Amino acid sequence: MSYQNILTQTNNGITVITINRPNKLNALNKATIKELSVAFNEVNADKNTKVVVLTGSGEKAFVAGADISEFANFSEEKGGKLAAKGQRILFDYIENLSKPVIAAVNGFALGGGLELAMACHIRIASDNAKMGLPEVSLGVIPGYGGTQRLPQLVGKGRAMEMIMTAGMIDANTAKDYGLVNYVVALGELMPLAEKLAGKMMRNSPVAIGKAIKAVNAGFHIDKDGYAMEIKQFGKCFATADFKEGTTAFLGKRPAQFPGE
Structure with a gap:
């Protein structure tokens, strides 16, 4: 499939999926979610892919959030359907993929971006990364699994604070919380992802x-x-x-x- 919002590349058993909307800080819109869904379905069926690395293009953002303009005028029913579909075709799908998925967080991971990273099996981050769930500042709550996965990863108290304050934490705080496994310089992020993938690929x-x-x-x-x-x-x-x-x-x- 030809993609407009993402890039995919497979080398030596590792498929790197890059969200490629740098002018929008890689914000998630419906088209990007659909393309990611198709890409993950393809790598799941690809015998040459052993490990998936998910990252964002550029040096500023993994995914800076959702494209708010797409749902600002939604009704209650449409809002519920948006969350249900997104969880089903992408976020839950990634979590349950039989192949390891590493999120290489290379900058802002906010709202749907952090939810996307949390759906992955492992998270690593560059030292310029910032993470948060700011949804309540818009009068809504995380809808792609954020209220469930964040407490699982960092504990209920810290998750409640992050969600209710709508604040951001830096990469080192995220590591202290257990939200990410490693923090490295930006230039070392993808080599670390490849190193971890290499260790995984030696196993069954x-x-x-x-x-x-x-x-x-x-x-x-x-x-x-x-x-x-x-x-x-x-x-x-x-x-x-x-x-x-x-x-x-x-x-x-x-x-x-x-x-x-």
Whole structure:
């Protein structure tokens, strides 16, 4: 597919998806959400992609928020449908993707931008990054999972403060909170993402997918995380990756996982 608002590039098992609206600080609009949805569907089906890195173009913003002009005049019904569709086709889809997704936060990650980063499995940030959920300053609340994922990551008290003050935190505070794993200089951000991806790609992609499913289950009230872990653990024994991993370990050689 030809994209207008994003760029994609795959090298050595890593697909980098870049939100490319620098004149709008990479703000999310409906078209961009749709393109991201299509791109993530494509990488999910792409056998050459083992890890996805999501970032923003330029040096100022990952995603500076949503395009407010698109929903400023929405009714209650339209607002609900907007959130439901966005969560279904993109934010929840990323969270449940069987391939690791790393958010490389290269500047402002506000509103829908922070929600997008939080949907990813791991977040790293450049030292110029600023993060926040400013929605209540507009008379609305986060609608793409922000009220749920932020407390999971930083705790209820800190999440309540960030949401209710509509304030921003810097990258080092985000690291202290557990919102991001690493903070590095801007020029070191993508090399770090590639380094982390490289470490992941040495392991079983099938096992990683099952681990993602098990971890996510523990954060859903309608699922039993322990039961999901047991189920996915058992399923591993029927995979070619398990046979290869154990055979390689016993044979004292590096594993060459077939991804099956």
